[in-house]
Amino acid sequence: MTIDLKTASVKPLRRTFDHLAEKLGPDKNPTRYQEATWGLQPATNFHYRPTWDPTRELYDRERTAIVMDDFDDLVDPRQYYYGTWTIQRGKQQDSQEKNFDLVEKHGLLNGLDTNWKQRILALLIPLRHVAWGANTNNSFIAAYGYGAPVTSACTMHMMDHLGVAQYITRIGLLLGNNDPEILDIAKEAWMNEPQWQGLRELVELTMVTDDWCELFVVQNFLLDSYVHDLVFERFQAAAIEQGGVTILPMLTEFINEWRRESSRWVDAVLKRAAAESTENTAQLNVWIETWHPRVRDAMRPVAELAFPTQAARELAALGEAVSTRSAKLGLHGEAL
Amino acid sequence: MADNVFIALQNNSEAQPIIEAIVADNDGAVVSESPGMVKIDVPGRLVIKRETVTEKLGREFDLQELHINLISLGGNIDEDDDEFILSWGV
Secondary structure (H helix, E strand, C coil): CCCCCCCCCCCCCCCCCHHHHHHHCCCCCCCHHHHHHCCCCCCCCCCCCCCCCCCCCCCCHHHCCCCCCCHHHCCCCCCCCHHHHHHHHHHHHHHHHHHHHHHHHCCCCCCCCHHHHHHHHHHHCCHHHHHHHHHHHHHHHHHHCCCHHHHHHHHHHHHHHHHHHHHHHHHHHHHCCCCCHHHHHHHHHHHHCHHHHHHHHHHHHHHCCCCHHHHHHHHHHHHHHHHHHHHHHHHHHHHHHHHCCCCHHHHCHHHHHHHHHHHHHHHHHHHHHHHHCHHHHHHHHHHHHHHHHHHHHHHHHHHHHHCCCCHHHHHHHHHHHHHHHHHHCCCCCCCC | CCCEEEEEEECCCCCHHHHHHHHHHCCCCEEEEECCEEEEEEECEEEEEHHHHHHHHCCCCCHHHHHHHEEEEECEEEECCCEEEEECCC
8 A cells, every 4th residue: 555645735824913914015924023012002992091191192102293104113123022132131141240250250450550440430430320310211211102112122221221330330349349338439429529410410301301202312312322432432442542451341341232232223213213204304303403512511521531631522523423323314413 | 947046944033034135135036935944046146145134133143043944955155254155156
């Protein structure tokens, strides 16, 4: 007896959920990211308006001046959803922990020049409070924003900022021989020393900014650019070159990696929002024009702290970098 | 067509960005889906570019990762860090 083996091929009737097929077309396979993100935003059947804002629905697309036909278009090029994000951050944390272990085990910070140590402490540690402000602001966007691509990415960004604050704290403790007093000194500086007051005022001002897209521009685009370019790129490069603090990039590895990666996301969101309409572009330009000078002024004393002799040049370079970046996104954004 | 080159990949979510990149970079690519497998035929030359896959995938892609989901291929391979090329050339 012979047995004929036959294969039957069954063509699936549909490739994905209807709401994804509607957006992608029937013949496209969605990515996991699209499945995990699109269509999550509750949009109907809210019944009651919130008592804290009776003029709007619970989730309302009008909490920002930016108008999108579909807020699901503001996608994250990193394609982070909870799974991919935690796997990536887990890997990065492992690597960062190993760096800290190595530095501690071999006492790699022992020979550090006292002058440079003081400069790093004075500049870096108060940034814990800036990172915490960024954490709060992204939490605000996640709460009041519209469309899961932005709100979920901001939730992750919020936690990332908390991670950055913790790593800054770790660096402070490492430099301060595990004496938490170093953190109190930094907080004292943040609260009272004149060179931090401009930035502190700015951070507090962002915390009472109501439009979540505006806050996105100020916090994730302008402020992050200035702070991270100044401290973790320019100051760090100077510390290596002039102070021989070659160990610093090991301690800031995550911060730098994360910053490169997350700015790709911030750029993509702004570029897509600007491409939607000329009104959006104009609105984003107004926000950049309003806030860029404020951010620059607030950062001036911090730049002086980082570069006592050439702060003006450094600050101009930071502004230049932001302008180049916004020009690439179809926005103008000269520091006015 | 005798001068077709082809590549067959497992039909899963990891291979999806690679397939999309191949379709984007190769004119005349014919994608045929079987259960569990996707076979892509291209006349003459098939290129997989690291940069395109990276963009579709949303993270850095090492071309060696291709082999995890690779089933079969037809053509001579010319491979470097940035491109994986199949052709019948010498």
